[in-house]
Amino acid sequence: MTSRIGFVGLGHMGSPIAENLIRSGHSLRIFNRTSEKVAPFVEMGAEQAATPADAASPGGIVFSMIANDRVMEIVTLEEHGILERLGKGGVHVSMSTLSPALARKLEKAHRERGAEYVAAPVFGRPEAAAARKLWICVAGAAGARARVRPLMEELGQGVFEVGDEPAEANVVKLANNFLIAAAMEAMAEAFTLGEKNGVPREKLAEIVGKTLFACPIYQGYGKAIAEERFEPAGFGLMLGLKDVKLALDTAEESQVPMPLAQLVHGRLLSAMARGRGKLDWAALALGAKEDAGLGEQ
Amino acid sequence: MTSRIGFVGLGHMGSPIAENLIRSGHSLRIFNRTSEKVAPFVEMGAEQAATPADAASPGGIVFSMIANDRVMEIVTLEEHGILERLGKGGVHVSMSTLSPALARKLEKAHRERGAEYVAAPVFGRPEAAAARKLWICVAGAAGARARVRPLMEELGQGVFEVGDEPAEANVVKLANNFLIAAAMEAMAEAFTLGEKNGVPREKLAEIVGKTLFACPIYQGYGKAIAEERFEPAGFGLMLGLKDVKLALDTAEESQVPMPLAQLVHGRLLSAMARGRGKLDWAALALGAKEDAGLGEQ
Numbered sequence: 001m002t003s004r005i006g007f008v009g010l011g012h013m014g015s016p017i018a019e020n021l022i023r024s025g026h027s028l029r030i031f032n033r034t035s036e037k038v039a040p041f042v043e044m045g046a047e048q049a050a051t052p053a054d055a056a057s058p059g060g061i062v063f064s065m066i067a068n069d070r071v072m073e074i075v076t077l078e079e080h081g082i083l084e085r086l087g088k089g090g091v092h093v094s095m096s097t098l099s100p101a102l103a104r105k106l107e108k109a110h111r112e113r114g115a116e117y118v119a120a121p122v123f124g125r126p127e128a129a130a131a132r133k134l135w136i137c138v139a140g141a142a143g144a145r146a147r148v149r150p151l152m153e154e155l156g157q158g159v160f161e162v163g164d165e166p167a168e169a170n171v172v173k174l175a176n177n178f179l180i181a182a183a184m185e186a187m188a189e190a191f192t193l194g195e196k197n198g199v200p201r202e203k204l205a206e207i208v209g210k211t212l213f214a215c216p217i218y219q220g221y222g223k224a225i226a227e228e229r230f231e232p233a234g235f236g237l238m239l240g241l242k243d244v245k246l247a248l249d250t251a252e253e254s255q256v257p258m259p260l261a262q263l264v265h266g267r268l269l270s271a272m273a274r275g276r277g278k279l280d281w282a283a284l285a286l287g288a289k290e291d292a293g294l295g296e297q
Numbered sequence: 298m299t300s301r302i303g304f305v306g307l308g309h310m311g312s313p314i315a316e317n318l319i320r321s322g323h324s325l326r327i328f329n330r331t332s333e334k335v336a337p338f339v340e341m342g343a344e345q346a347a348t349p350a351d352a353a354s355p356g357g358i359v360f361s362m363i364a365n366d367r368v369m370e371i372v373t374l375e376e377h378g379i380l381e382r383l384g385k386g387g388v389h390v391s392m393s394t395l396s397p398a399l400a401r402k403l404e405k406a407h408r409e410r411g412a413e414y415v416a417a418p419v420f421g422r423p424e425a426a427a428a429r430k431l432w433i434c435v436a437g438a439a440g441a442r443a444r445v446r447p448l449m450e451e452l453g454q455g456v457f458e459v460g461d462e463p464a465e466a467n468v469v470k471l472a473n474n475f476l477i478a479a480a481m482e483a484m485a486e487a488f489t490l491g492e493k494n495g496v497p498r499e500k501l502a503e504i505v506g507k508t509l510f511a512c513p514i515y516q517g518y519g520k521a522i523a524e525e526r527f528e529p530a531g532f533g534l535m536l537g538l539k540d541v542k543l544a545l546d547t548a549e550e551s552q553v554p555m556p557l558a559q560l561v562h563g564r565l566l567s568a569m570a571r572g573r574g575k576l577d578w579a580a581l582a583l584g585a586k587e588d589a590g591l592g593e594q
Contacts, residue, residue, distance in 0.1 A: 171491055172500075175491055176504070178490075179484070179510065194469065199468050207457050210432075217510055254494055260486050
């Protein structure tokens with residue numbers, strides 16, 4: 001089934017997702033802050049919207065993939081924002097990694113205007129998005145979820161229905177990114193222990209990734225951390241810091257002490273301070289190594 | 298190829314390994330401190346040894362699977378110990394989780410008597426040992442490793458040759474167990490964050506185990522931690538504490554700060570203090586939950 005869909009945000013993740021929607025036969029009306037980025041999509045048949053509101057259609061479906069909470073508020077709630085035009089019966093599918101607190105605020109704002117807000121954050125890097133291999137966690141009102149589910153299935157390899165409150169999907173996403181950062185810190189410490197005791201980092205990474213931790217995170221990041229290959233950045237350290245900070249903010253609000261999350265937050269912050277913000281966030285692993293006197297890169 | 302093999306230590310792991318060696322057609326001569334435990338193996342055709350030395354044969358192969366460093370020193374180095382009889386050309390295959398420091402001492406003691414010490418610690422629980430599904434990390438002199446490799450392959454699903462120094466295999470094992478403990482602490486914090494923000498623990502565990510962390514540790518321990526099912530203990534908390542302590546001791550000796558290892562050590566120690574030493578070591582996860590005011594079990 002093809003349809004007319006609004007789309008806001010052509011970043012690293014938004015671009016391949018928008019392209020896949022077009023290739024699946026949907027008519028997209030796209031807004032992006034840097035308007036030149038829309039041109040190649042217009043060549044593929046999309047329309048260019050002048051504002052986020054202009055991307056939405058009354059009662060229709062609009063996707064957004066936005067870098068952070070602040071920009072999300074602007075494109076959704078402020079003048080010429082999505083909600084200005086989406087209106088009654090419309091569904092806003094928000095794929096961004098946002099704070100659960102903002103998700104709650106947005107859900108309320110949509111409900112007040114008769115629209116639905118569905119949170120659908122994704123697991124996966126831009127390559128996974130391009131290959132329709134994303135994992136998508138969906139939360140929101142059941143009817144709205146059902147309406148957008150076929151679209152989710154076109155974009156990913158698996159869809160998880162988390163619950164009726166959009167914020168819950170954001171919690172899952174933040175928890176997942178925290179787990180990735182924690183796994184990277186654990187490998188960083190383990191590989192450093194190995195290195196200083198005669199076990200090459202690559203050897204340990206190989207054994208770990210082939211035995212009890214034979215899964216993408218330990219295999220992919222394990223190799224990167226063992227080889228200290230942090231460029232090009234699949235997921236930038238600055239973004240990783242943002243996500244761990246969102247997890248800690250959520251933990252603070254809900255009174256959940258997370259000492260491991262604080263540890264990785266410290267690692268990421270230290271990496272920022274050392275000028276590593278543009279490396280892949282796996283560069284947090286340099287902290288454990290340098291702490292052990294193994295020298296700065 | 299079948300052969301005559303000495304075997305010392307019929308604990309949770311040693312018993313299924315010894316049984317598999319017998320079923321593969323090898324003649325075992327077994328010593329165990331509690332001698333009654335040897336009886337069923339004698340029924341399967343094994344011989345009972347009166348002392349660890351008596352289990353070994355000059356120039357032969359002897360396996361040991363021992364609970365801790367102290368007992369390993371007794372059965373190997375003290376009076377009536379393995380080394381008293383193993384002698385020139387013999388190979389001692391040590392499958393226990395021991396400190397790298399003891400491995401270095403044992404390697405030296407064996408070399409001085411013309412014997413070889415091969416460290417071959419295993420990944421896997423007793424069920425995995427019984428099903429010949431262990432992962433085995435082997436380190437020691439190349440010739441000795443080659444001699445025992447066929448036996449390793451009979452016992453596990455994969456054999457990793459780590460290096461020429463036995464201690465290196467012990468480092469790999471300790472690093473691996475630290476990674477498991479770290480993953481459990483990470484899940485404990487993530488699931489607690491979820492629980493206090495509307496995402497059921499089981500739902501989060503399911504998503505984690507089916508997506509980026511689709512591997513045995515996150516699936517198995519994730520389910521146990523989500524359901525708070527810590528009995529029967531597949532791997533006792535007291536043993537887990539021992540292993541993390543060995544990792545930290547090794548880190549101390551080699552000057553490797555490991556803040557995450559210290560965090561999980563604290564969790565395990567606290568669990569001991571709360572009387573949880575006989576639960577599975579996944580019960581360390583109760584720490585993060587209780588810190589968040591979710592109540593003692």
